[in-house]
Amino acid sequence: MTLDMKAGVSGEQIRPDRLAEALERLKETVGPSGWSTHPGLLEPHVVDWTGVMRGSSPLLLKPARTEEVATIVSICREYGLKIVPQGGNTSLVGGAVPSGKGVEILVNLARMNKVRAVDTINDTMTVDAGCLLASIQAEAEKNERLFPLRLASEGNCQIGGNLASNAGGSNVLRYGNTRDLVLGLEVVLADGRIWNGMRGLRKDNMGYDLKQLFIGSEGTLGIITGAVLKLFARPASVATAVCAVPSVKAALDLLALCKQRTGGQVTAFELMPGTGLELVLKHFPACRLPLERLCEWQVLIEFSSSDETASQQERMTAVLAEAYEAGLVSDAVVSASLSQSRSFWALREGLAEADMMEGPTIQGDIAVPISSIPDFLEICSAAISEAVKGARIIAFGHLGDGNIHFGIIQPDDVLPEDFLARSDEIHGIINHSALRFGGTVSAEHGLGTLKAGAVLKYRGEVEQDLMLAIKHSLDPSGMMNPGKVLEAGRRQLQE
Numbered sequence: 001m002t003l004d005m006k007a008g009v010s011g012e013q014i015r016p017d018r019l020a021e022a023l024e025r026l027k028e029t030v031g032p033s034g035w036s037t038h039p040g041l042l043e044p045h046v047v048d049w050t051g052v053m054r055g056s057s058p059l060l061l062k063p064a065r066t067e068e069v070a071t072i073v074s075i076c077r078e079y080g081l082k083i084v085p086q087g088g089n090t091s092l093v094g095g096a097v098p099s100g101k102g103v104e105i106l107v108n109l110a111r112m113n114k115v116r117a118v119d120t121i122n123d124t125m126t127v128d129a130g131c132l133l134a135s136i137q138a139e140a141e142k143n144e145r146l147f148p149l150r151l152a153s154e155g156n157c158q159i160g161g162n163l164a165s166n167a168g169g170s171n172v173l174r175y176g177n178t179r180d181l182v183l184g185l186e187v188v189l190a191d192g193r194i195w196n197g198m199r200g201l202r203k204d205n206m207g208y209d210l211k212q213l214f215i216g217s218e219g220t221l222g223i224i225t226g227a228v229l230k231l232f233a234r235p236a237s238v239a240t241a242v243c244a245v246p247s248v249k250a251a252l253d254l255l256a257l258c259k260q261r262t263g264g265q266v267t268a269f270e271l272m273p274g275t276g277l278e279l280v281l282k283h284f285p286a287c288r289l290p291l292e293r294l295c296e297w298q299v300l301i302e303f304s305s306s307d308e309t310a311s312q313q314e315r316m317t318a319v320l321a322e323a324y325e326a327g328l329v330s331d332a333v334v335s336a337s338l339s340q341s342r343s344f345w346a347l348r349e350g351l352a353e354a355d356m357m358e359g360p361t362i363q364g365d366i367a368v369p370i371s372s373i374p375d376f377l378e379i380c381s382a383a384i385s386e387a388v389k390g391a392r393i394i395a396f397g398h399l400g401d402g403n404i405h406f407g408i409i410q411p412d413d414v415l416p417e418d419f420l421a422r423s424d425e426i427h428g429i430i431n432h433s434a435l436r437f438g439g440t441v442s443a444e445h446g447l448g449t450l451k452a453g454a455v456l457k458y459r460g461e462v463e464q465d466l467m468l469a470i471k472h473s474l475d476p477s478g479m480m481n482p483g484k485v486l487e488a489g490r491r492q493l494q495e
């Protein structure tokens with residue numbers, strides 16, 4: 001057998017009259033309020049969040065029901081059209097934007113935004129895939145529960161996008177990735193059928209766990225239309241602290257101490273470089289530094305517990321006092337109120353945006369074993385400084401789970417286009433540094449277009465064969481999100 005991965009967008013041309021007929025049928029499927037061809041309305045859907053990756057599409061569809069999504073897929077299949085599924089379009093790797101060929105149909109799920117059910121005994125919430133993450137968090141809160149996925153983009157991203165990219169975020173340390181927060185899925189397959197896997201079961205060994213195939217598949221295997229999410233006890237007590245640490249190694253020792261002293265109540269442990277916080281303070285004047293001065297490294301720590309009798313503030317203060325004595329912390333402030341905690345988080349969450357406001361930025365999203373982070377940072381920073389003279393390095397992220405966003409801002413004396421032209425080379429340096437420590441070149445953002453070659457470059461032959469076989473069996477014509485995740489046509493699987 002030969003599997004020819006026609007996952008690219010070059011495919012066979014569709015005759016103009018056939019295309020016009022297909023577009024009419026697609027428009028009819030979603031009704032007048034469910035489609036657009038207006039360039040102004042399409043604009044935010046064809047450019048990615050970083051503004052770097054831009055494509056085009058003849059039609060934006062916003063279906064309102066799962067059955068409409070199924071009909072869209074069937075029509076596209078019949079006419080040989082490709083589909084790009086889209087949520088909030090906050091992907092940082094160009095996963096949700098079409099190619100520049102103008103031949104892919106955009107299917108955005110924003111109108112599928114209903115919470116279908118909340119079950120506080122089963123601790124589950126059943127949702128449409130187009131629900132905003134922030135709305136799901138609010139609905140959980142309303143029901144005195146917690147949905148713990150937490151991202152700086154939560155006001156814009158959709159749960160379908162979170163699922164499709166297996167988003168991570170700040171609470172992975174305690175609750176895991178999106179993959180760990182899901183019990184069931186509903187997916188429209190590439191053949192137009194609807195798979196109803198909307199089960200709210202915590203134990204289910206009846207065959208393969210199919211939902212896990214679609215989680216993290218970045219729209220290349222099917223369109224997620226619904227999900228059954230896990231809910232958790234809402235914390236009764238939360239404490240947030242910002243601390244200056246003498247080194248990244250000291251930060252890791254502090255993390256170990258926090259874990260030891262709290263028995264699993266560390267919810268977040270985030271690394272913030274002084275260089276990055278300087279930019280946050282510059283570009284977001286409402287942000288305030290709670291510490292006396294900026295050091296080379298800071299961490300944001302959060303403890304939380306649903307035990308009403310234990311004050312997390314007291315626990316945090318005690319742990320930090322011990323850390324201070326041990327030389328792991330040089331300065332620290334524990335939040336005294338919810339609003340102060342929010343202001344601490346604003347510093348952390350402003351880092352990615354502040355980098356981009358400063359100038360064109362190239363950012364790696366890598367993970368290495370937590371214990372290797374200090375060595376990774378040293379080696380990668382040295383290699384980048386050697387290769388890109390005057391580069392401003394802003395490395396920050398989810399220290400508690402080993403995920404670092406390694407950002408490089410364009411040097412002042414280099415033109416933006418010259419800097420961005422070196423993107424592949426710079427990503428290569430970051431990637432090789434991560435792989436040297438047994439890491440991954442994509443921790444939480446996915447591969448999208450930006451890293452579509454990574455699997456075929458860095459994964460072994462057996463893993464490549466498995467992935468190509470899955471793609472081929474679920475999407476044999478390569479119609480789902482072409483050119484993403486598995487680079488098109490680079491390799492054929494022989495049997």
Ligand code: FAD
Pocket residue numbers: 049084085086087088089090091092095096109129150151152153156157158159160161162163164165166167168169170218219220222223224225352353444445448481484
């Ligand atoms: P989109 O960007 O629209 O799509 C992402 C991918 O999923 C694309 O490949 C798309 O084709 C596919 N897709 C979307 N919806 C569906 C669907 N219903 N069915 C099938 N495929 C679909 N990510 C993290 O993991 N952790 C972070 O901490 C984090 N922080 C961020 C901070 C900022 C400021 C920004 C802008 C982004 C951040 N991200 C982070 C990246 C991004 O927000 C997340 O990956 C998010 O999960 C994407 O959701 P979305 O709805 O915007 O998806």
